[in-house]
Amino acid sequence: MIKTNLHIELAKARMTRKxxxxxxxxxxxxxxxxxxxxxxxxxxxxxxxxxxxxxxxxNDLFEYIPDDEE
Structure with missing residues (x-):
């Protein structure tokens, strides 16, 4: 599974989704x-x-998580 770390990058940038x-x-x-x-x-x-x-x-935005770790 590929998941995003967008929430982390937004926090680093001190920016909201809006x-x-x-x-x-x-x-x-x-x-x-x-x-x-x-x-x-x-x-x-x-x-x-x-x-x-x-x-x-x-690479900062995405993370690969093998299916057996979900």
């Missing part, structure tokens, strides 16, 4: 889905926008 939404143009409900790991896929352009604003890399 603020990230305004800066990136990504709907707040979409960002909430990403932060809560309730998504089917994440568009590459969203990853790019989020990383630029939060000054992080995709």
């Amino acid at each position: 603020e990230l939404s305004k800066v990136t143009g990504i709907r707040e409900s979409t960002i909430s889905g990403y932060a809560n790991n309730k998504y089917v896929y994440i568009a590459k352009d969203h990853i790019d926008k989020i990383c630029r604003v939060l000054n992080c890399t995709p």
